[in-house]
Amino acid sequence: MTFTRYAIYFAPPAGVEWVKFATSWLGWDMETGQAVAHPAIDDVDVSDITEVPRKYGLHATMKPPFRLRDGQSVAALKDACAALAAHQTPVTLDGLEIARLGRFLALCPVGDTTALNALAASCVCDLDAFRAPAPEAELARRREAGLSPKQEVNLTQWGYPYVMEAFRFHITLSGKLDKPTLAQVQSTLDARLAPLLPRPFHIADLALMGEAEDGRFHLIHRYALSG
Template identity: 60%
Template sequence: MTFTRYAIYYVPPKQAEWSRFASSWLGWDLCEGRPLDHPPNTGLDVAAITDVPRKYGLHATIKPPFRLAEGKTADALAERFAQFATEMAPVRLDGLTLTRLGRFLALCPTGDLLSLNRLAFNCVRDLDDFRSPPSAAELDRRRTGGLTPAQELALLTWGYPYVGDSFRFHITLTGKRPKAELPAIESMLQDRLGPLLPAPFVLGDLALVGEGSDGRFQLIHRHALTG
């Protein structure tokens, strides 16, 4: 299958109860590349709430989506990614917690984030020769929300503003919603998803994913971190 863009994600284990619920909540199975029915009896318009993040599936971004640089191949990227995974160690954190990030909800890790943040930066840096530079339109779109000088530098260096000190690991669960809607969504997710969340939370592998012609992402390879 041909993909338009590639990315490195943390993709939660498919067999875990919490990730099964959260994938269904989003309505897209990233591992199998197919739609999922939303959970029943939520009292919410889940399809609307999850419309924006649905195409990405249940994930946390490690290296953001990119087009392949000229002269680079998908096979070479997969080989480099596999090698990278052998050089990186698993990361153990205290757990995951439902968190408001502005006007959307996500799962964020708790505990010492130093090793996690270092892993993410190493991935961005070590695979960056596979990334085609963003277009002027893509750069302008990234700037619409306003960037700090450090984020602007990261955008020009890595093609994405939220790298290094601006990186925040998060597993997105909603699009941006009116503030008045957030308490009801948060309450439902705390009740249904909260008790299932892992403690501790161990990030033991990473995934190479691709964006299909329909704009939706799916798993290509998953590799354990064995460094």
């Protein structure tokens, strides 16, 4: 399969109950590259709520999607991902919780995120030689959100504003929702997903992802954190 962009994600392990529910909730299994049926929930239009994040699959971004730089190869990118993971140790946090991030819902880590933030920073920095510069139109679109001075520096240096000190690990569960819908959906997830969430929460590998021409992301390979 040909990919237009690549990314480094935390991709939750397949087969775990919370992952199976959350994957079905989004409706796209990036591990198998297939759409999956949403859970049937009264008075909640799961398909509409999850339309925006669906194509990315169940994930947390470690290095945001990027186009491959001229002169670089996918094979070399794979080798670099393997080398990066070989020098990083697994990360353990107290758990995950359902949280509101502005107008959308996400799973966020509970506990000290220092090691997790350092892992994400390494992904951004160590693999940046493979990233083609972002097009000016993309940079302009990012700036429309109103960036802080630090976010502007990140955008210029790394092609994305919300990295390094501005990074916040999260696994997106919805698009932007109005307040009544936000409350309703959070209540639903508190009842259906929250009891399944892991405590503690382990990050044992990194996933190289590829974006297909239809915009959907697929798992290319997992790299165990073995440092």
